[in-house]
Amino acid sequence: MHEVSLVASLVDRITEVAAREGFSRVIKIRLRVGxxxxxxxxxxxxxxxxxxxxxxxxxxxxxxxxxAPELICARCGFVSTPEDAADLYCAHCRSGEIEVRRGREFNVVDLDVV
Known part of the structure; x- marks a missing residue:
């Protein structure tokens, strides 16, 4: 479960930011996960x-x-949001030549701190 190491990395980074910015506690953390x-x-x-x-x-x-993922087909330009994240083909022409526009995110959106 690599999520443990991801959370540990978040703790390290946010601890550094807390020391630099002068806050002592995080009340809420909001993450964006694709x-x-x-x-x-x-x-x-x-x-x-x-x-x-x-x-x-x-x-x-x-x-x-x-x-949710958002894909654009390099062949026909069709934009889709597949329900199955494993379905990385164009929903219109079934080409595998797709670009992922959205859905790979893993980032901190904001923190509520004191």
Whole structure:
């Protein structure tokens, strides 16, 4: 479960920001997680409270904004949002020549701090 290492990395980065910006605690963290990011939101939620113990994130509310994939076909230009993230083909012409416009995100949207 690589989500544990992702949360640990978030703790490290946010701890650095806290020291630089002068806040002592995070009340809420909002993440944006794309369906094609390889990150499982349920696994993040499962490990979050354990991994953040003893850090500025301990007790923080975790909110996850899930981002559906958006694909554009290089062949015909059709834009689609497949329901199945594994369906990386054009819904119009079935070409595999697609560009992922959205859905690979894994980032912090915002923090509520004190």
């Amino acid at each position: 369906a094609l990011s390889g990150v499982e939101p349920l696994a993040l939620e499962f490990c979050f409270s354990e991994v953040v113990k003893g850090s500025v994130l301990e007790g923080a509310n975790l909110e996850i904004e899930r981002v």
